[in-house]
Amino acid sequence: EPEVTQTPSHQVTQMGQEVILRCVPISNHLYFYWYRQILGQKVEFLVSFYNNEISEKSEIFDDQFSVERPDGSNFTLKIRSTKLEDSAMYFCASGGELTDTQYFGPGTRLTVL
């Protein structure tokens, strides 16, 4: 069964450093998403991406964040200058017009020191 994959599974970085989280969505999906879950809190929407552009973003998704689909398979989330409060589990998801859900990857745990 096709699945969403994410790398790395765990990323440790120093405050102020740039990080790139990578995702390979399910191949025939057209909608791509990033969500995050801070420890003990809800899963929160960050951004959705369709047709090579951002379709919606949350208040969390400020100028420090960017997304890109550099080729036909990868979908990345970049945080330019990480803060302590960016420490969270980041989930990538994908969906298609014929699917009834968004399919989530296993997540990347980001730890900012």
Next chain:
Amino acid sequence: DQQVKQNSPSLSVQEGRISILNCDYTNSMFDYFLWYKKYPAEGPTFLISISSIKDKNEDGRFTVFLNKSAKHLSLHIVPSQPGDSAVYFCAASEGTSYGKLTFGQGTILTVHP
């Protein structure tokens, strides 16, 4: 942001019995609802969904009920199995399955053998 609420942090059930997980929402624009299951160190896994034109949807042991007037939905698992032990998240979107999802806090279900 309390648009989707799961008021029970945990639920304990005996194997073979029914598990009932509840979810309330406040945003009347929500018209598509999903339940996800999550194991530790994994991403959310889709279980079942329902659109606002229905009041019930069944898939095997899982049934979701929607009461639009009360802005309430519930997930019934019958019979419950130990492998069902996980965190269950209710989520909602405006319009379609590929809109942004707003999640509840989750309910930890423990099914005892």
